[in-house]
Each structure stands twice: as structure tokens, then as C-alpha cells.
Amino acid sequence: MGTGIVSILLHNLPYNGIWLYWISVVIFALNVVLFVTGCVISALRYILYPEVFGVMITHSVQSMFIGTFPMGLTTIINMICFVCVPVWGEWVPYFAWGLWIFDAAVSVLTAVSLPFLLMAHGGETHLSSMTAVWLLPIVTCVVGASSGAIVAEVLPNTQYALWTILVSYILWGIGVPLALMVMVIYLQRLTLHKLPPKAVIVSMFLPLGPLGQGGYGAMKLGQCAQAIFPQTHTLEQASGPMFYTIGFLVALILWSFGLVWLFFASASIARSRTFPFNIGWWGFTFPLGVFASSTCQLGSELPSRFFDVLGTILSLCVVGLWIMVSIGTLKGVVSGKLFLAPCLADLRVPEDDKNKDGGKAA
Template sequence: MTEVGLDAEESFVERTVSAYDNPGIPYEVASTIPDKRRSKWREIIIGFSPSWFTACMGTGIVAVLFYFIPFEARWLYYLSIILFILDAILFCIISFITILRYALEPTLWRATLTDPAIAPFLGTIPIAFVILIELWVFICVPLWGEWASTLAWVCWIVDAIFAVIITTSLSFQLMSKSHLDSLKMVTAVQLLPIASTVIASGVGAEVAGVLPSHGRAQATLVASFVLWGMAMPLSGIILIIYYQRLAVHKLPSREVIVSCFLPLSPLGFGSYSIMYMGKVARSLLADSEPAIAIAGEVAFMFCMLIGLIIWSFGLTWFAFALASIYHSWPFPFNMGWWGFTFPLGVFAASTIELGLGMSSLFFRVLGTVFSAIVIVLWIVVSLGTLRGLWKRSLLVAPVIPVIPREEPIPSDGFSSDFW
């Protein structure tokens, strides 16, 4: 293991590879746990980390795509319901294990909050939850009516507050702490906390579209625009910094190369969000006075134009990601492979929404092709994850710095279980 003061990325790669080569509890974490307390189940629980919520995100977005595919087939609807239920079960199990993990070893929570490679994965929690809300809106609200839409609205408010806290607090931590003091240490994972607010904005528009109260719907839509405005410019700033990091220090290591797909998360859903908000704005203003109704049409067209521009920018990063994968192939399977599913999935959803909003067969077909690719990738990654669980090779906590029980947390420890 490298000593403090050596190159950060080399240290990170060595520690990540060490974690994957040695199943069980990493020696840094194990050193804080007495031998007599290390049981098999305890090792499994300690081996979980916030990055496991990426499995919920990937499963959830596949369920959304089954619902979204613009070529009607009843079996696609039933598959979306099955995956919705599976995603909800996964979310509950992983949430329970995560809570139990930090209860058993509180020092892991302190380390998570102060480690810039792990802390951003806290953003996966509100993302995984809000995808469940989205599926609830699409599947349950049409079946169960007003009470289901009200429940979705309440859950969305909770998620939006959590997402804003994650976005602002973790972004400020990068500015106020000394853990990330080199451009080389900047990674695409820094986009995760920001993406949580971007995605909350889009789901907020979906919730607004099913609320029976016109006043609540308008307030929710305005709040969604605010969330989008908070997060999208910030994600653009991070992308500029990340591009500079890639230009100066080149591609990340093979173990974390899938993180190159992460820019598609805020860009893909950012495009989808603004287009859907325009659609809902037009719907809410349609029954107003003629002048206001026209304003709704103008807002819809303007939002579609912005969505198309953001989608086009995402297409550039998609090309970068494909080139990075080709350049770095082959690379080992790890939890980072879930990064193939959600970012590309939200980009596919944005493509389909472009096709629907512009009445374009090309975008609808392209979105369907992207969706099929995501579904295949989800199957591959799911099978790989099940195999890793069976062998316990994936039940390895991110390498966390030693945290003495009565000493402050060191400020030079880095770790990752990159998505």
C-alpha cells in the first residue's frame, strides 16, 4: 500500500485493485474491528457500501424504459411492473443493510462523509428512491387514483429536500475541505450528488402532471424548474473541470473506466426534465385565457429546443465514453459496471422524449435501440453481480482509511468503489 504523499491516482488504483483481489473486509476496515467480532455475516454487511444503490438505479431505469418504449406491446408493460417490484425489494434490502452497516461500525459513516471518492455515492440514494417514485407515477397512479398521486407528491417532496441537501453539502465540502486538492483527483463521480437534484426535477414534473389539484401542480412544476436551475449549471461547471482533468492527466485507470459514462446522467435526464417540464407547463396552461395558453405553447417549444441542445451535448460525451471503453478494453468486472445501465438508460429516455415531443420517428426508433442496448447490458451486469455475490468477490467495502476510535479522521485517505 502506498504511503501518504505519493501520487493520488496511483495510490487509488493500487488500493482499489487490492480490494478486488482480496475478498472480505479490507485490512483498513478490519483493523478497526476486533477479531472476535468478525463473523461471516458481519463481513458481508460491512462489505456493502452506498455504491450498491447503483443496482437499484440500473434496475429502475430498465423498468422505466420498458414502460417508455414508444411501440405499444402489453408484455412490455407487464415487464415494467415486474422490474418495478424487483427494484422496490432491492431498495428496501440495500437500505436496511446500509443502515445496519453504519450501526455496526459507526466509523465507516465518518469515513464516508470525509472521503471524496465515497461521499458522492450518497447521491445514489435519492436517485434510486426517486426512480421508484417515477415508476409509481406511471404504473400505480393510473390504477389507484388520487391517493396514489398524493403519496407520490409527498414522497417526491422528501426526496427533493434530501437531493438538495446532498447536492449543496457535498459540493461545498469539495470547496471547504483539503481532501481534494489536485486536478488529477477530480473524477466523474463528483457528478452523482448533482445528478440527484437534476433527476428530482424531472420526476417532479411527472408528479405535477398527475396531481388533481391545479394549484399543487403549478407549485410543484415551479419547484421542478428551480431544482433544474440549481443543478444543471453546476453539472456543466463540473464537466468543464472534468474535461480539463482528462485533457491534462488522461483517462482514468481500467478499473474505473466505466465512470466515463457518468456525464450522461445529468445531461440525459437534464434534457428529459426540461422537455417534460415544458410538456406539463403547456398542459397546465391549456385551459387558461388564450394569451396564457399561447405562452404555454411557447414554453413547450422553448423547452424542447433546450432539451435538444443538452441531448446533443450528451451525445458528445457518449462518443467520448465509447472511445474510452474501446481504448481501455479489457477491464475487470466490478460494481462499476452498473455505470453502463443508468446513464445510458436516462439518455435513451431523453431520446424517446425527443421523438414524442417532435413527432419524430427517427428519435423514437433511436431511443428504442438505445433502450434495447441498456436492457442487454442490464442482463449482463445483473448476471455478473449475482456471480460476484455467490463468490463474495463483490462484498468488499471500499477501502476506507484507518479511523482510530479516539483520534481524528485522517485527511489524506482516498478510496473508491467507482460506479
């Protein structure tokens, strides 16, 4: 997700150049390699050790990270639309559309099933143990909605584009309200139980994800509706411009709300001063990245340089954070100290059970 959003930001940077375009293409290729590698490793993990999947899917924290799979795929889909469609021919939009349909289905399944498992499985969940990772499975629908708008823009068939837009609005309607409800609970948790531990303090940036991507998706869907609705005779003649205007208004409100969470997160980091490096540091990149995307999109809609300049600054900050976290990750991979699977603590090893039975018999 973090690598993918960096490639998108560099490709869509307001103040751009051909050299930045090629850097974005290289990072896009790296993102594809990372995504495929991660999928293969995960598949092998659950094929070779099927019992691990059961404890992972019922773990209150680690199961939430399943949402990173469809969100990581959307960054690839978006770059296919930006980079490959203009070069590789007419089959590429339909290939991207197929990937998006699969991604949308997985996103909905993730967004509704994982919160339900959290409600239905195991014992009581305490408010003090809640983290912002609860947002991860829900944001998949928000990210899928904005990706649907990008795919709809490149589809040659207007009827297919119309259905993609409508489904994307449904995804947006599932993800954004649910994410806002979770953010209310998270704000209550922060108020009653104070800031999270330093090890997970970076998760304070996660609420920027649904707000930034929700605003970006609202604007892109409004653009598509303005172009596609008249061509397909959908609703009234003025419906497209109305969707576009409302989308911009909603995006501006969500962006403004994002400023509040950006302050909370930045103030939390400043108060913590030092905190240990872990894989959670990737939480810096994607939420800030989608907030930067929303800022850049606001700049493209308005005759004002403010959002262009601010979007460029935020985008470059995300690139810098991505470089820093990538270096730390490589060091952690080499040392072998980076990766941790908390759910394995709940795994019952057959040998241990035999030892316990033997002890009881003795």
C-alpha cells in the same frame, strides 16, 4: 438506479406491447425490493458502526455515492405514477407527491452539502485524482426535476401541480448548470492527465446522466407548463407554449452535447479493450438509460421515426447491459469479492490505537 431505469424504459418504449408492460412491472417490483434492502442494510451499517459514517461522509469518492439514494427513489416514484396511479385510485398521486417532496429535499441537501464538504474538508485535492463521480450528488436535482414533472401530470389539484412544476424548475436550475461546470473540470482533467484507469473507465459514461435527464426534464416540464399555466392563470396566456418550445430547444441542445460524451465514453471503452468487472459497471446503465429516455421523448414530440427507432435501440442496449451487469453482480455477491469500502482505510480502530500506545509506552 440501473434497475429502475430499465423498468421505466420498458414501460415507455416507443414500440411497446402488453408483455413488455408486465415485464416492466416485475422489474419495478424487483427495484422496490432492492431499494428497501439497500436502505435497511445501510441503516444497520451506520447504527451498528456509527464511526463508519464519519469516514464515509468525508471520503472524496465514496461520499459522492450518497446521491444514488434520492436518484434510486425517483425511479420508484416515476413508476408509481406510470403503473399504480391508473389502478389504485386517487390517494396514489398524493402518496407519490409526498415521496417526491421528501426526495427533492434530500436531493438539494445532497447537491449542495457534498461539494461543500469536498471543498472544506481535509487536504488538497489533485486534479489528476478527479473522477466523474463528482457528478453523482449534483445530478440528484436534475433527476428530481424530471420526476417532479411526471408527478405534476398526475396530481388532481392544479395548484399543487403548479407549485410542483415551479419547484422542479428550481431543482433543474440548481443541477444542470452546476453539472455543466463539473463537466468542464472533468474535461480538463481528461485532457491534462489522460483517460482514467481501467478500473474506473466506466465512469466516462456518467456525464450522460445530467445531459440526458436534463433534456428529458426540460421537455416534461414544458409539457406540464403548457397544460397547467392556463388553468392556474399563471403569467400570460402564451407563457405555457413558450415554456414548452424553449424546453424542447434546450432538450435538443443537451441531447446533442450528450452525443459528444457518448463518443468519448465509447471510444475510451474501445481503447481499453478489456477491463476488470467491479460494482462500477453499473455506471453503464443509468446514464445510458436516461439518455435513451431523452431520445424516446424527442421522438414523441417530433413527427419523425428517427428518434423513436434510435430510442428503442438505445433502450434495448441498456436492457442488455443491465442483464450482463446483473449476472456479474450476482457472481460477485456469491464469491464475496465484489464489495469494497475504500473509506474504511481511513478508519482508526480502537484496538490499533491501544497497541500503538502500548508500543510507545514500552
